[in-house]
Structures are given as structure tokens and as C-alpha cells.
Amino acid sequence: MNTNSKIYVAGHRGLVGSAIVNNLKSKGYSNLVYRSSSELDLRDAKSVAAFFEAEKPEYVFLAAAKVGGIVANTTYRADFIYENLMIQNNVIHQAYVHGVKKLLFLGSTCIYPKNCPQPMKEEYLLTDVLEYTNEPYAIAKIAGIKMCESYNLQYGTNFISVMPTNLYGPNDNFDLEKSHVLPALIRKMHLGKALEQNDWKTVRADLNELPIEGVDGNASEAEIRAVLGNYGINSSSPFGGGQEADSVRVEIWGSGKPMREFLWSEDMADACVFIMEHRDFTDVTPSAVEGERPEVRNTHINIGTGEDISIKDLAYLVKQTVGFKGELYFNSDKPDGTMKKLTDVSKLKELGWEYQVNLTKGLKQAYHWYLF
Numbered sequence: 001m002n003t004n005s006k007i008y009v010a011g012h013r014g015l016v017g018s019a020i021v022n023n024l025k026s027k028g029y030s031n032l033v034y035r036s037s038s039e040l041d042l043r044d045a046k047s048v049a050a051f052f053e054a055e056k057p058e059y060v061f062l063a064a065a066k067v068g069g070i071v072a073n074t075t076y077r078a079d080f081i082y083e084n085l086m087i088q089n090n091v092i093h094q095a096y097v098h099g100v101k102k103l104l105f106l107g108s109t110c111i112y113p114k115n116c117p118q119p120m121k122e123e124y125l126l127t128d129v130l131e132y133t134n135e136p137y138a139i140a141k142i143a144g145i146k147m148c149e150s151y152n153l154q155y156g157t158n159f160i161s162v163m164p165t166n167l168y169g170p171n172d173n174f175d176l177e178k179s180h181v182l183p184a185l186i187r188k189m190h191l192g193k194a195l196e197q198n199d200w201k202t203v204r205a206d207l208n209e210l211p212i213e214g215v216d217g218n219a220s221e222a223e224i225r226a227v228l229g230n231y232g233i234n235s236s237s238p239f240g241g242g243q244e245a246d247s248v249r250v251e252i253w254g255s256g257k258p259m260r261e262f263l264w265s266e267d268m269a270d271a272c273v274f275i276m277e278h279r280d281f282t283d284v285t286p287s288a289v290e291g292e293r294p295e296v297r298n299t300h301i302n303i304g305t306g307e308d309i310s311i312k313d314l315a316y317l318v319k320q321t322v323g324f325k326g327e328l329y330f331n332s333d334k335p336d337g338t339m340k341k342l343t344d345v346s347k348l349k350e351l352g353w354e355y356q357v358n359l360t361k362g363l364k365q366a367y368h369w370y371l372f
């Protein structure tokens, strides 16, 4: 890529896409093209073909996808498999048709088996069954990896797949049902702290920014307490409206025992641009040992920190960062999902890339972004 190359960032308003745009701009890339989903629905094959014909991008970052946390994945299973397959099929195929020089496809570490040996190396793909909560999404992502690999093998394209761990940062999704754990916990404890302090101005501002179940900041205190209670932010006012809550409890889904690895989205974006600049996928050569599973070579690269933390410890770290003083309780009726999915990042390190922002710092930055 040179600084004048025409680069299409699909999903530029999202958590990762927005960070990729900022990273590219900071490195002097100035010929960027993007469309929001309302301008270009990537599920629509004809529109995607017309877009590639008109714009003829040379490089593509495919960061557009249907994305969500554990409950969204398991509830909207059909949407997750359908939308992701459609988006990636259309973009990857048109990138081939229009001679895109390089494409970067974003998968996820949920492509690895539920009980994968740890840390998870790239070659563990397709060695066992998947975690049920996000199986449709994971299968769509595996199809994307195999599509890139197959186009590279058959048509000589240079399509790269990367498998990021759990991400967080600016422009994250803070919806209390559909989001991932880290933004969900930030928002729950932020609201819990405001209720604790009887700070209704903060509670109302938060709900005006992102209403919950149609309830915004204009609702009554009783209505707001009831809706927040449905989302695991439980408070009661002993003397009716206007009084400080006697105690506030915030619900953490599952047992707290699952381990997760978190990467700051701007580090993720930096890794994506670094890989685009330094790595080619034109040497995909599966081994041909008769009767054996072909060695998975160069189909994808893990992106992560190589360090994880339990959800329980994460919850207490968020509590400390936000300054919430109330109680946390663990609700085992909610799913745990995969118990551990730590990436092996040796390949990425060999390429010469390492993350910069650790979780403690990243959490402070994420909360700061959320506040302002």
C-alpha cells in the first residue's frame, strides 16, 4: 500500500472500522472510501457489485459484520449466520472480480473449538466441535477464512484473514442486552454508581444518549429503576422518589469463572494495518500428505495480547475503574460460553508486532471515552 492507494474500509463507523480509519489517516493514507450500511447494504449482491465497479478500491479492510455479545449471538442465531455470510460473500467475491490487490478479512477467536488446547494456535482450526452459544457466527467466520484461502489457491488473490480476541474501545456498543461484556459492565456500573449517589442528572443523560426498552431520561424515577432492574442494575429507594438508594447491586452474567482476553481497538487497528503492510498471503500451500488432514498454513493470523483474566476479576477491575461502591452478584442462569480462549500470538510477534495498551490503561481510556 502506498499513501495514495485507494482503500475501502467496510464498517468504518464501528468499533474496529473507525479505529482502522484513524490509524490509516495517522500513517498518511489519504485516499479512503467508505459507506454506511444505510448508503450501501453489504448483504445486497447487486449493490456491492455496483459499488466495486464504480469505486475500484485497490485494498479492502472488511470490518463490517453483524456483531454482538454472548446473548445476542445465541438469541439472533439466524441473523448472525445469514448476515455475516452475505456480507463477506459479497465483499470477498467482488474484491476478486475487481482485482483488489489485498483484502483483510476480520474473523474472531470463536472459530476455535470449545475445548481447544490453550493457548490456541492457528492450526487448531477445525479440529473439534464449536461453542454452542456462538456456533452460527463462528461458522460464518470459518466460511470467510476458507473463502479467502480458496480464492488465494484457485485465483491467486492475496486475501488475509485475522482472528482477533475480544475487543473494546471508542465507538463500542453499550446496549445492555446485545453488547460484549466489557462495555456492558462499564455502563452497568456507571449507572449503578449514579443511582448510589442519587445523581439523576447522570442517569437521565445516559438514558437520553441510549434509551433502554424505549425508556429515556424523561421517564419517572420509578420507571427508570424498574427498567434498569430488568437489566441487572438493582436499586431501591427506601423513602420513594428523590432519595438515595439504600443499596445498589449489579448483576454479572454467568459464574464469573470464564477467562477472556481483551485487546484495545486501536491496537487491533494498528495490527490490521501492520499486517496489510507487511504480510502477503500468496504463499498458501497446504501440505499434501496423503490421507492426513492438510496442515493449516497461512490461512489466518491470531491478534491478541496472549494474556487473559477471569470475568470475576474483570468485573472487580471495572468496579474500581468506574468507582462503583455497591455489590456485584453472579447470575448462573446466564450463559458462561467458552471457559477459556486465549490466543497464541507467536505468529504475530514473529512478524514484529506487539500490543501497547494493557487492560488497566485501556479500561480507564474506555470509561473516559464513554463519559465524554
Ligand SMILES: NC(=O)C1=CN([C@@H]2O[C@H](COP(=O)(O)OP(=O)(O)OC[C@H]3O[C@@H](n4cnc5c(N)ncnc54)[C@H](OP(=O)(O)O)[C@@H]3O)[C@@H](O)[C@H]2O)C=CC1
Pocket (backbone or CB within 6 Å): 010, 011, 012, 013, 014, 015, 016, 017, 035, 036, 037, 038, 040, 041, 042, 043, 062, 063, 064, 065, 066, 067, 087, 106, 107, 108, 109, 164, 165, 166, 167, 168, 171, 172, 173, 180
Ligand atoms: N467487537 C469485538 O469484540 C470483536 C469483533 N470482531 C470482528 O471485528 C469486526 C468489526 O467488529 P466491530 O467493529 O466490533 O463491530 P461493530 O458492530 O462496532 O461495527 C460493525 C460495522 O458493520 C457495519 N455493518 C453491519 N451490517 C452491515 C450491512 N448489512 N451493510 C453494511 N455495513 C454493515 C455497520 O455499519 P453502520 O454503522 O453504518 O450501520 C458497523 O459500522 C467484525 O468482523 C467482528 O466480527 C472479532 C472479534 C471480537
Ligand SMILES: C[C@H]1O[C@H](OP(=O)(O)OP(=O)(O)OC[C@H]2O[C@@H](n3cnc4c(=O)[nH]c(N)nc43)[C@H](O)[C@@H]2O)[C@@H](O)[C@@H](O)C1=O
Pocket (backbone or CB within 6 Å): 068, 069, 070, 071, 073, 108, 109, 110, 134, 137, 138, 165, 166, 167, 178, 179, 180, 181, 182, 184, 185, 251, 252, 253, 254, 258, 260, 311, 334, 335, 336, 337, 338
Ligand atoms: C468476541 C466474542 O464475543 C462473544 O463471545 P463471548 O466472549 O462469550 O462474549 P461476551 O463478551 O458477551 O461475554 C463474555 C463473558 O462475560 C460474561 N458476562 C458477564 N456479564 C456480562 C454482561 O453484562 N454482558 C455480556 N455480554 N457478558 C457478560 C458472559 O456471560 C461471558 O461468560 C461472541 O460474540 C463470540 O462470537 C465472539 O467472538
